Amino acid sequence: MELKDDVYSIQGIPVQEIASQFGTPVYVYDADKIVSQINHLKEAFTGLPLKIKYAVKSLTNMSILKLMRQNGTEVDAVSIQEVQLAMLAGYSAEEILFTPNSVSFAEIQEAVEFGCVINIDNISILEQFGHTYGNSKSCCIRLNPHIMAGGNHKISTGHIDSKFGISVYQLRHILRVVKTYNMDISGLHVHTGSDILDPEVFLQGADIIFESAMEFQDLRFIDFGSGFKVKYKENDNTTDLIELGQRLGGAFKKFCAEYGRELEIWFEPGKYLVSEAGYFLVSANVIKTTPATVFVGVNSGMNHLIRPMMYDAYHEIFNVSNPRGTQRLYSVVGYICETDTFGWDRPMSEVREGDVLAIKNAGAYGISMASNYNSRFRPAEVLVHNGQAKLIRKRETMEDLLRNQVEVEL
The missing domain is CATH 2.40.37.10 (Lyase, Ornithine Decarboxylase; Chain A, domain 1)
Incomplete structure (x- = not known):
């Protein structure tokens, strides 16, 4: 404005x-600002196999979803209803990462039947998934890195008392479940919270997830979540995405070389894409x-x-x-x-x-x-x-x- x-x-x-x-009252969104945010994130990670998974919980209007799709984003959904909204907006199920928390296994099965990429953050659900599907269906695992980061404590999701993710200290347990059911783990995911200003937080999470990733032989992607800080006031500090892209991108390339092949790098911004719009x-x-x-x-x-x-x-x-x-x-x-x-x-x-x-x-x-x-x-x-x-x-x-x-x- x-x-x-x-x-x-x-x-x-x-x-x-x-x-x-x-x-009035009325919500008004500037499409140009949304597109600008998408393009800036793409620019920051130029040269990497990047996928932007829009966190639809931030703004689920169908017209916004269609605008996102037209500009090359995919979807991060946290409920089966968000999955259905994304599909109605034209996304294929394969473009949707389903990252629920504390839902029934029946809801996860519904997302599997649609064909979504499933992200699991609970050992109990991981065991049920392995028992039900073996290696016939792949899944992603969300790890809790035990990093306290972000703004208000209600939006910090990677600390030791968070309900989100499986603790990195339980990695041995995860690996036993994966081996028992011969599971196909397609990706690892980490998300520490919102309003993260310091690139070091992302790099700390990256170090943890890279070390964990060496235990999984068939990964296709690493998902770093989001949490990029946006501007709330004049002259407010924001996440320097160009610096983050250079530093995290460099670390990611080094990891892929050590891993033995190139993986995709995923982010799932919500607030970053639509807040200022x-x-x-x-x-x-x-x-x-x-x-x-x-x-x-x-x-x-x-x-x-x-x-x-x-x-x-x-x-x-x-x-x-x-x-x-x-x-x-x-x-x-x-x-x-x-x-x-x-x-x-x-x-x-x-x-x-x-x-x-x-x-x-x-927004x-x-x-x-x-x-x-x-x-x-x-x-x-x-x-x-x-x-x-x-x-x-x-x-x-x-x-x-x-x-x-x-x-x-x-």
């Missing part, structure tokens, strides 16, 4: 016009002044964007309607009947009732984590593509709230 001549716009379309046309537009309902704080109460809440309340996530907020107004401090709060804050003590241009505010970094885990709490409708979604703003999800109605309810006589 750029500000020119006191007008915020996306691909030349004034944001105020998007808000007027589709109403998304804006959540809301309208100011009330300006409420107290002895301590000036609140802007908007027509949305944590039912639509839960990240600030769940993860203490920072989302920059700015006034689209009054970009050159006098700077004042506001706490931006929602309309949910609970403490429900988007941002505390934020400097922004003077806000008037009716003004449109834009919340940045709303990832915004609408995908939205709910109907307080019986509120989930918002619409709009994709700006080739200079046109297109509705890609309708705003919900009362009919949507009632659709699956069953009235009984009492």
Whole structure:
């Protein structure tokens, strides 16, 4: 989103016009930014057999999935429903990595029947998979490297107390299971968390997975997960993907030479691809002044964007309607009947009732984590593509709230 001549716009379309046309609250995504992120990741790992597996849990809209597919990504899915959505968007099952956690074996069998690549992070499931399929179906194994990394502790997934992955200290047990059932292990996977700034974290994980990989003779790929840090504030530090590509890419080439053949290198970014492309537009309902704080109460809440309340996530907020107004401090709060804050003590241009505010970094885990709490409708979604703003999800109605309810006589 750029500000020119006191007008915020996306691909030349004034944001105020998007808000007027589709109403607020509304999620708006910039397709150009998504494509730019994909291309930057490809550039960082030029010369390597790279596969980008988009983590669809971050944003599952079908139009976004189709945009991803058109630009050469494959899919990382964590539920059988995400698998089905990806296939409906045109992906083949072979392009889908299925990485569930704590699901029933029946769900894994369903993904096997589709033809997905299965990623297993539990010894019990590994044993069931081996017993059921032997070496007739291959699978990947997700290892827990015991590396504490990332931002909020809720999104750190590679530490010793994490529910994700099989501990590297259990490698001997893994190998016994694999040998017992003569299993075909096609890949190894490691993912330590989100918002990882330091390339050293990826290199630490790489050292662990490379050492483990020497125990498996028929690997086709190594999956390094993701966790690339995106920009949340002006002048914010982000993961230097070019440096990471040079250092991790060099280590990967060296490993492949030692392993005896070239493997594919996989990543599964979600937030990195869509976060900065998304804006959540809301309208100011009330300006409420107290002895301590000036609140802007908007027509949305944590039912639509839960990240600030769940993860203490920072989302920059700015006034689209009054970009050159006098700077004042506001706490931006929602309309949910609970403490429900988007941002505390934020400097922004003077806000008037009716003004449109834009919340940045709303592409990832915004609408995908939205709910109907307080019986509120989930918002619409709009994709700006080739200079046109297109509705890609309708705003919900009362009919949507009632659709699956069953009235009984009492």
